[in-house]
Amino acid sequence: MEGFHVAIVGATGLVGREFIKVLEQRNFPMRSIRLLASDRSAGTKLYVKHEQVEVEETTAHSFEEVDIALFSAGAEISNHFSPIAARAGAVVVDNSSAFRMDTNVPLVVPEVNAEDIKEHKGIIANPNCSTIQMVVAIYPLHKVNPIKRIIVDSYQSASGIGSAAMEELVEQSKLALEGREVVPHLFPHQIAFNVLPEIDLFMDNAYTKEEWKMVEETQKIMHAPERAISATCVRVPVSIGHSEAIHIEFSRPMSPQEARQILAEAPGVRVQDDPGISLYPHPWSAAGTDDVFVGRIRKDASHERGLAMWVVSDNIRKGAALNTVQIAETMIERGWI
């Protein structure tokens, strides 16, 4: 049998289950698959290509004879097990924040900086979901007309915190509709019928860590450490799909028509932009799909070299599982494994 021995760490989670789906749908060249999670779900059976596979507890021995290990079980697990997996001979593609800003670890969105993959020393990092969809949408424009400054406001779904947060959104909504008291667990306040400008911890500079990830990760992926970026990240009561209002200042003026033409041909991008018939991207229609959708492209009325646009993508697919699998596919296609 041809192909690679693959392991998924965090296989029972929202992203882990999506890994399985994406691998199946894209017919990834797998010789075998090992599903790993915590001791809580050891023994659980999940279907892969119509066959049941038993989930095992992740241990230091889990990576023997594994070629590619896809990690999505949080930064603590990645910090501990990724180096073990890499030493055992696997190439790790890690979906957590553990190694993203490590100078020895490539941080990759294949549509933007696939070449960086070849520098890997056993670990490759997958960026934050909100960063991925932004760079897929802005990079094709940047190649034609270098970007000077970006201001982005995100509207991020509950699934960005995992499966338990999606369930809590539904529970909170039921309680609120019944007029009963809502006690938040995974959110800092009630999220049902509300929006919260707090994702991850606040830092000394008054930004949140999520906002700072968008700044630093974008600079690293685009090889532009000086790029001026400011982000405000907001949690909204949406189940799946992150939205972003992006304001870009270019080196030269760019018309909305030119931007639409460039984006219409850009890999991984789908333009949905006809305000006359209310055609623009929104999370409900983006959920479950692979593309980064762009609409509401218009001149920024406040700046002669500015454009504004609205960008939406499924945070579990392109924001996590799909991008991770695309990194692995690129590595295989170009012989970097």
Ligand SMILES: NC(=O)c1ccc[n+]([C@@H]2O[C@H](COP(=O)([O-])OP(=O)(O)OC[C@H]3O[C@@H](n4cnc5c(N)ncnc54)[C@H](OP(=O)(O)O)[C@@H]3O)[C@@H](O)[C@H]2O)c1
């Ligand atoms: N959701 C998103 O939009 C998104 C986007 C980008 C990146 N990410 C990142 O992806 C990771 C997982 O997110 P998620 O949304 O899939 O979370 P999730 O639904 O809560 O799943 C967490 C997974 O981690 C596993 N896990 C927990 N403790 C473990 C341990 N001690 N050893 C091994 N596995 C353990 C869980 O296994 P059990 O079932 O056994 O507990 C489960 O499979 C996080 O790092 C997150 O930041 C998420």
